[in-house]
Amino acid sequence: MTDAHPVFAPTAFGVAAAGPLYLRLKALIQSAVHDGRLRANDALPSEREIASMLDISRVTVRKALADLVDEGVLKQRRGSGTFVTHSATRVEQRLSRLTSFTEDMLARGLTPSVRWLLKQVAPPTPEEAMVLGLSTGERVVRLRRLRLANDQPMALELAVVPARLLPNPEAIGSSLYVALETAGARPVRALQRLSAESLSPDDAQLLSVANGAPALHIERISYLRDGRPVEFTKCHYRGDAYDFIVELTTGNGE
Ligand code: 16G
Numbered sequence: 001m002t003d004a005h006p007v008f009a010p011t012a013f014g015v016a017a018a019g020p021l022y023l024r025l026k027a028l029i030q031s032a033v034h035d036g037r038l039r040a041n042d043a044l045p046s047e048r049e050i051a052s053m054l055d056i057s058r059v060t061v062r063k064a065l066a067d068l069v070d071e072g073v074l075k076q077r078r079g080s081g082t083f084v085t086h087s088a089t090r091v092e093q094r095l096s097r098l099t100s101f102t103e104d105m106l107a108r109g110l111t112p113s114v115r116w117l118l119k120q121v122a123p124p125t126p127e128e129a130m131v132l133g134l135s136t137g138e139r140v141v142r143l144r145r146l147r148l149a150n151d152q153p154m155a156l157e158l159a160v161v162p163a164r165l166l167p168n169p170e171a172i173g174s175s176l177y178v179a180l181e182t183a184g185a186r187p188v189r190a191l192q193r194l195s196a197e198s199l200s201p202d203d204a205q206l207l208s209v210a211n212g213a214p215a216l217h218i219e220r221i222s223y224l225r226d227g228r229p230v231e232f233t234k235c236h237y238r239g240d241a242y243d244f245i246v247e248l249t250t251g252n253g254e
Pocket of ligand 1: 099100101102103157159174175176177178218220231233235
């Protein structure tokens with residue numbers, strides 16, 4: 001009999017007692033990674049030990065571990081076992097503040113970074129022209145970026161800004177809001193629309209999650225004090241990395 005393990009305890013395994021065994025084992029490991037009981041580079045017990053601790057077959061354990069390796073949660077090193085790839089960085093985001101990604105991550109003690117996928121000045125699409133209230137012939141700055149926190153991909157963003165507000169797109173550094181602030185055009189108000197989606201294979205790969213993984217699709221339209229639109233942004237946030245928090249009040253001013 002193998003010693004009790006904090007993650008692979010038969011009692012924990014029995015809680016969500018529905019569904020195929022290998023999926024239940026996957027869920028057990030995923031939740032341990034999410035809540036920090038398993039951290040980056042932690043070694044898992046061997047296949048044989050897990051099977052014995054949970055009283056399931058080695059084939060079941062192998063299938064669950066293989067899936068998690070495919071999904072990038074675990075990695076296997078020949079001869080030395082199975083390890084956790086990275087700890088999940090999960091962020092709580094209040095929905096009532098108009099802040100930037102850079103500010104949000106710094107406020108949580110995480111280091112933001114950017115991988116640029118596109119930075120161009122181009123004619124707007126009809127949708128962009130309408131949302132941004134552009135005159136005929138006006139151009140937009142289009143920025144597509146992978147946003148990371150502590151080197152872990154968190155969100156994919158496409159931000160579109162009227163080119164007249166950012167005359168020098170080359171000077172845009174890692175923060176769009178810093179560039180807008182410098183240009184005297186930082187937004188003061190925004191409308192956001194959130195919906196659930198499953199990621200396309202390309203987007204899933206960029207975000208280092210499995211094909212079809214759940215994500216949050218967020219559109220933000222931001223405005224200057226005088227009501228002119230500044231930004232039309234479409235974001236795909238990793239579903240396993242964000243909790244969006246909304247504060248509700250009764251609205252009677254008390
Ligand atoms: C956030 C905003 C995005 C904005 C960006 C600016 C959401 C859903 N989106 O990601 O609209 O463009 O921050 O961040 O919150 P930056 O100044 O770090 O580039």
